[in-house]
Amino acid sequence: MTLTEQQKYKQTPVNQLPPDTLQFIPGLWANGKYVWLHDCTEKVFQEEEIIIKVKQEQRHSKVRFSSVYVSNHSEQTKEIKILALHYFPNVIQDNLAFVSPTDYRIFHLANNNIYLVNGDINGVGMKEYTAMPQWKVFTDQIWSSLQKENLNYLPMAKGPAASIFAMKMTIESHGIAKMNTWTMMGSNKSELISREEALLKKIN
16 A cells, blocks of 8 residues: 555544543654644654554553554655653643653552553663643643754653653664553552553563
């Protein structure tokens, strides 16, 4: 299928979760530009000849797992970044999002629960992440440098808060790459870490 034909895809709505559930929106940065996949699971980045697709699974009542596939339809190798935004569609004032550099994970505290956010590419975990007020996430303020694709690092955000992590990948001409990301809900950090270890044993 050609890229032009791929552009005719029907946008498939992402499974609508309750608005008090932590939501995942994928995005893609390439060559100084970026796009978000709002309300769809597939999108063509025409200028870069890239297609991004998302497959979401509910592996457990408290675990959501997503795989993001990026295919390069150009004749050149592409250096890109996959973005993963997590936020609550319902504006929750009593919300805290923070990154944990020692754990290499992101946590959200809301609704008397703690949520863990993580991801990997070929077993390599995330290393670039940020937390920020929700109103900033769909603006260029998420970047410290858009051309150099560096996220604007903030360790913590309160009130209506969101988190974003970015993972770099190199995709050969006509190649495909995949990133996994998951969110988990629990009552404490140790419970979440144990649940994550059980998940990783199943997928690795």
